Amino acid sequence: MDTGSFPSYLRYVAIGDSQTEGIGDPDGAGGHRGWADRFAALLGAGTPALRYANLAIRGRRAAQIRSEQLAPAVALRPDLVSVMAGMNDIIRPRFDRAALLDDLHAMFDELTAIGARVITFTYPDIGGVAPFVRPLSPRVRELNAEMRRLARRYGLTLVDFEPVAATAHPLVWSADRLHLSPLGHDLVARAVADILTLPGADATWRDPLPPVRRGVAETVVAELTWTTQHMLPWIARRVRGRSSGTGVQPKRPDLLPAPICRTDEADTQAATQLFGPAHTL
Template identity: 40%
Template sequence: METMDEYTSFVAVGDSFTEGMADQLPDGSYRGWADLLAARFATRTPGFRYANLAVRGKLIGQIVDEQVEAAAAMTPDLITLVGGLNDVLRPKVDMGRVQGLLDEAVERLSPACGQLVLMRSPGRNGPVMERVRPRMEELFEHIDGLAARHGALVVDLYESPVLADQRLWGVDRLHPTAEGHQRIAEAVWEALGNEAQHDWRAALPPHVPPRWLLRRGSDLRFAKEYLWPWIVRRATGRSSGDGLPPKRPELLPYEPS
């Protein structure tokens, strides 16, 4: 697929993955792959504009209701849409409804921008992933079909072995580390036809697993700080993103910090 030679504006749509969670800056804010991608473009293109409408915890229906129309109205050169995984991770999910909402989002966003980018999100190792893997692959197959019909670009992170390495995932086991986000930004940059600056597919050095006691300590911390609060939110119908605004709601010139 041909891509635009020059991008002057970018709007990111999605959930915590695109908000940048786990790539935390000293001031407590999150950076993430979308910010890193915008920084690349801003370095090359003076006046480059960027908005990030993604908010943690959002389901695909909320993304459609709260972000899609706003993103389309900005008519940027580039839009990225990554959503649906929060739905897939829930114990029960209506995959037909998720796919229909993705259709709605793509049908609205694709004609509103120069290039729409979708994503086959990274996999990771572990029992939770094995449980939801069939749903993820069903979702990604639908995304491939959507992209083919609407001229969107798909960045395939799911088939990358290195992005399944737990060392590239934060202590919450749900969001990439700073290096993980850097590799994802590089993958999108390269998929858009730019010369790669780093090999995002490069394997990590050999890893010696920590001792059993350290692993159990890590498991207990994960359960206390992340798993149990997540279960409580699911049981009470709440989301980590309730009441939170997007970090960059307007399409404005971007000056990387």
């Protein structure tokens, strides 16, 4: 790979919801790592001067990301920004498509106006990840189509996950089927690195993953467990009008040196599930 063609970024800021905060990817110290931390580590390995901030908070919808995170992100004067927003809007019963698009337009307009390179995403079919929400699949496809149009309009860097089957693989998702697993966060980090042509990055994140085979009894137990442990508590929070992000503050509000690349026990366990003990991430 020609490393000389890769632009040097010095200030990377991530905004968004739980995926960007890193839920589903424990850091071993009681917090969360996540794809943005992992990507920042990859980026910082080649740019020691890189500084990285993560303003994302779990449960946030696009309007909240716009109102709470956009201005602080702009104030940090980033030259690289990632925006992952919209999924928390889609899964709500009262989905306002026009309002979501207005918020996305506003964020992309302001971020590109300061000269930052903006990374954004399409989403895998959540109906393939969690059958309970399969009726929402058309919303995901519509949002993805809009994201492609927005990418063209604003000159965004789009990571198009929808056509990549690996992004809906069961082991890419955590037990709640709403958040990425450590393997999933690793996949997203490698995808962003590939799209930005980081030195050493490649397109292996697109490769098919081995199938997960379950018998009927195992499938029934898995669905009942998911319903009682994850779906019903999620519905209860919605009924009470509470969010998982209530009272949560950004984990990394200031520009700090990038994390260091490392492989931990969660990565090893996820890789072993897929490929056996000889493989590590």
